[in-house]
Amino acid sequence: MKTLKIFTTMMAVLLLTNICAADNEQTTVQDEKITIVCQPELNSLATIWATGYEKSSNAKLTIVTQNPNEQQLSANTLYLVDENSALLKNGANWKMLAAHDVVVAIMNSGNQEIEHLNKQGVTSKSLFLALKGKVTWNQLVKGASGKQVKCYIANTPDVIEKTSVFTGITQENISKETLLPVADLLAKVQKDLNAIGFCKLSDIVNPGENAFIQGIALVPIDKNKNSLLDPFENIGQNPAAFTRGVWIGKYPRELCGDIFLVASEKPAGQASIDFLSYVLNNGQNQFKDAGFAVLTGREKTIARAAFSNLAETPAIPKAKSRNSGGLLMGGILILALIALAVYLFARRRNTTEISGEDLEIAPVLNEKTIRSPKGLYYGKSHTWAFMEPDGLVNVGVDDFMKRITGAITQIKFKEPGERIRKGEKLFSLVHEGKQLDIYSPITGYIREQNQALLKSPAKLNTVSFTEGWIYKIEPANWLKDTGFMFMVEKYREWLDDEFTRLKDFLANTANNNQLVYQHIVLQDGGELKDEVLADLGPEIWEEFQTRFIDVSK
Numbered sequence: 001m002k003t004l005k006i007f008t009t010m011m012a013v014l015l016l017t018n019i020c021a022a023d024n025e026q027t028t029v030q031d032e033k034i035t036i037v038c039q040p041e042l043n044s045l046a047t048i049w050a051t052g053y054e055k056s057s058n059a060k061l062t063i064v065t066q067n068p069n070e071q072q073l074s075a076n077t078l079y080l081v082d083e084n085s086a087l088l089k090n091g092a093n094w095k096m097l098a099a100h101d102v103v104v105a106i107m108n109s110g111n112q113e114i115e116h117l118n119k120q121g122v123t124s125k126s127l128f129l130a131l132k133g134k135v136t137w138n139q140l141v142k143g144a145s146g147k148q149v150k151c152y153i154a155n156t157p158d159v160i161e162k163t164s165v166f167t168g169i170t171q172e173n174i175s176k177e178t179l180l181p182v183a184d185l186l187a188k189v190q191k192d193l194n195a196i197g198f199c200k201l202s203d204i205v206n207p208g209e210n211a212f213i214q215g216i217a218l219v220p221i222d223k224n225k226n227s228l229l230d231p232f233e234n235i236g237q238n239p240a241a242f243t244r245g246v247w248i249g250k251y252p253r254e255l256c257g258d259i260f261l262v263a264s265e266k267p268a269g270q271a272s273i274d275f276l277s278y279v280l281n282n283g284q285n286q287f288k289d290a291g292f293a294v295l296t297g298r299e300k301t302i303a304r305a306a307f308s309n310l311a312e313t314p315a316i317p318k319a320k321s322r323n324s325g326g327l328l329m330g331g332i333l334i335l336a337l338i339a340l341a342v343y344l345f346a347r348r349r350n351t352t353e354i355s356g357e358d359l360e361i362a363p364v365l366n367e368k369t370i371r372s373p374k375g376l377y378y379g380k381s382h383t384w385a386f387m388e389p390d391g392l393v394n395v396g397v398d399d400f401m402k403r404i405t406g407a408i409t410q411i412k413f414k415e416p417g418e419r420i421r422k423g424e425k426l427f428s429l430v431h432e433g434k435q436l437d438i439y440s441p442i443t444g445y446i447r448e449q450n451q452a453l454l455k456s457p458a459k460l461n462t463v464s465f466t467e468g469w470i471y472k473i474e475p476a477n478w479l480k481d482t483g484f485m486f487m488v489e490k491y492r493e494w495l496d497d498e499f500t501r502l503k504d505f506l507a508n509t510a511n512n513n514q515l516v517y518q519h520i521v522l523q524d525g526g527e528l529k530d531e532v533l534a535d536l537g538p539e540i541w542e543e544f545q546t547r548f549i550d551v552s553k
Contacts, residue, residue: 033060033062033076033271034059034061034062034076034077034078034271034272034275035061035062035063035064035076035077035078036049036050036061036062036063036064036077036078036079036080037064037065037066037068037072037077037078037079037080038063038064038065038079038080038081039065039066039067039068039080039081039082039085040065040066040067041082041156041182041200041202041203042080042081042082042202042259043063043065044202044207044290044291045080045099045202045259045287045290045292046063046065046080047063048207048286048287048290049275049278049279049283049286049287050063052278052282052283052286053275053278053283056278056282057274057278059271059274059275061275068081068085068087069086069087070086070087070090073087073093073263073264074264075264075265076269076272077263077264078261078262078263078267078272078275078276079261079262079263080098080259080260080261080262081259081260081262082101082158082257082258082259082260083158083257083258083259083260084157084158084161085260085262087262088260088262093262093263093264094262094263094264094265094266094267094306095260095261095262095263095306096260096261096262096276096303096306097258097259097260097295097299097302097303098259098260098261098279098280098295098303099258099259099284099287099292099293099294099295100246100256100257100258100259100292100293100294100295101158101200101201101202101256101257101258101259101291101292101293102200102201102242102243102246102251102255102256102257102291102292102293103158103159103162103163103166103198103199103200103201103255103256103257104198104199104200104201104204104218104219104242104255105122105127105196105197105198105218105219105221106189106196106197106198106199106204106216106217106218106219107189107195107196107197107216107217107218107219108189108190108191108192108193108194108195108215108216108217109212109215109216109217110193110215111193111194111217112145112147112193113137113141113144113145114217116137116141116142116143116144117141117144117219117220117229118220118229118234119228119229120141120142120222120227120228120229121220121221121222121223121228121229121233122140122141122219122220122221122222123221123222123225124166124167124168124225124252124254125167125168125225126139126140126141127151127166127167127196128167128168128169130149130151130196131151131153131163131167131169131174131178132169132173133151133175134148135148135149136148136149137149137194142227147194148194149194149195149196150188150192150194150195150196151178151195151196151197151198152178152179152180152185152188152189152195152196152197152198153174153178153179153180153185153197153198153199154179154180154181154182154185154197154198154199154200154203155179155180155181156182156200158200158257159198159199159200160174160179162254162255162257163198163255165254166252166254166255182199182200182203185197185199186199186203186204186213186216189215189216190214190215190216196219200291201239201242201243201291201292202290202291202292203291204216204291205239205290205291207287207290207291208290210238210239210240211238211239212238212239217236218236218242220233220234220236221233221251221252223250223251223252224550230546230550231546231547232250232546232547232550232551233250235250235251239288239290239291240288243288243291243292243293243294244288244504246293247293247294247296247504249501249551249552250551256293259292261276261279266306280295280300280303280304284300296496296497296500301496364528364529364530365403365404365528365529365530365531365532366499366528367492367495367496367499369403369530370398370399370400370403370495371399371465372398372399372488372491372492372495373465373488374487374488375488376465376488377441377482377485377486377487378398378485378486378487378488378491378494379441379442379484379485379486380441380484380485380494380552381423381426381438381439381440381441381549381552382397382398382400382401382438382549383395383396383397383398383426383438383439383440383441384396384397384398384441384465385441385442385481385482385485386469387475387478388472391474391475392447392448392472392473392474393442393444393472393473393474393475393478394469394471394472395426395440395441395442395469395470395471395472395473396465396468396469396470397427397429397438397460397468397470400495400498401429401436401438402460402461403530403531404502404531404532404533405429405431405436405531405533405534406431406461406531406533406534406535407431407458407461407531407534408429408430408431408457408458408460408461409430409431409432409433409457409458410430410457411427411428411429411430411453411454411457411460411470412427412428412430412435413427413449413454413470413471414426414427414446414471415446416446416447416448416449417445417446417447418445418446419444419445419446420440420442420443420444420445420446420473421440421443422440422441422442422443422481422484423439423440424439424440425437425438425439425440426438426439426440426470426471427470427471429460430457431533431534433538434533434537434538434541435541436541436544436545436549437545437549438549439549440473441481441484441485442473442475442476442477442478442481443475443476443477443481444473444474444475444476444477445473445474445476446471446472446473447471447472447473447474448471448472449470449471450468450469450470450471452467453468453470499528501548502528502532502548503528505543505544505547505548506528506532509540509543
């Protein structure tokens, strides 16, 4: 042991000496300058990124605010645009998804109907009526007054389009009096207690303060249209909470958009690569309270693949070394020697000190450990479906849900003959009294229960997919329903985001529950413990139902 310590110390000293030598031999190399041309409504995002990057790298970025067009593209320039930009229509241009923006319905923070709104929310149909004009509050929400609602839309193409798609009103039926510049719209809503406006979330926040501008509040959206603002839909307390809700699917997709960085050709200069790497890593954390939503894990992976030499973690060099290649190889060699020495020592210790002992290694839970056979359809309710030759569809629960719950002690079945609709509760998984409701991926009639699971629910965690079906269902619209499900390749991609959502849920819950914290490791790509919900209390299961399962159905 003493010999190993001496050897490891010597190697570490040599490595430090190597690194110091590299620092002493560095000479400053001037990288190319970066210019960001951004649409006016994206200036705040460009400024946030430029400020954060300059602090990290001592680099200097130039921001130009204007609506770029195809004729203005030039080298060493990045263009920050929304999804409607003409630059994206040219397939020859390089592009990278960088962030998301959101269109919101806003109202005066002193609105006298706010109590009813916060209980019921408003639906897309309600907002359609408001945009048509001459509608009163009690026509939008029960129990409200008969005062007339006035509705306005910011006169930018993106806001108009998304508002139209979400509410169902055609752009031709939107009156010119309804369309206003953003500044005028905000002034109207701030003065009128009965006004509703549609604009970008970034138009109504104070960057760096995590607060909405004075006199403005969000109109709560009843996403699932059940005339009740469920806890998972109540996300409008502040910009950070709202964009977090958008990220995990609590807000209508029709009102969410994409923001891209575009260039005339794939960036190759080191300065551009470092900046883009920053945008996809640290830069994602810089704008959560500024009215923009971050990328999911899969989106960031796709964005990194937009050019081959983009590192997973950004390296922002202030200078370049004359002999960096040789010094780097020397450092790698020393690290390899240290690793070899530690390995040999550990191996020797294992064989001499703990030979024959049984070591328990806690199974980990990640995308690679989830079973997903080919040939099945997978639903967003964490179910699978497979049609047998007789036309009946076997339906079961996916491996992800089985792995996080632990051993199932009861399955609550529906009776054969019952009609079930897609998105309705199909069965419940119970672990020692704690329950999760699982929703149906298809519409049809239940024809048979799995008697083996009815008698022994615990088998669900160990049987194969072939034997692990829960119902046989006679489908009513099989082709339509399968259009909303995944085959295995897309399912595996979707699981990546589901694990991100799971870690996000557990991280939030861990702030108030020490037992939850003991079951998770979330920094530096750490893994989750298998059966992560098994030992947690019923209140955590209830939260998981509303904040994770229900938002995806």
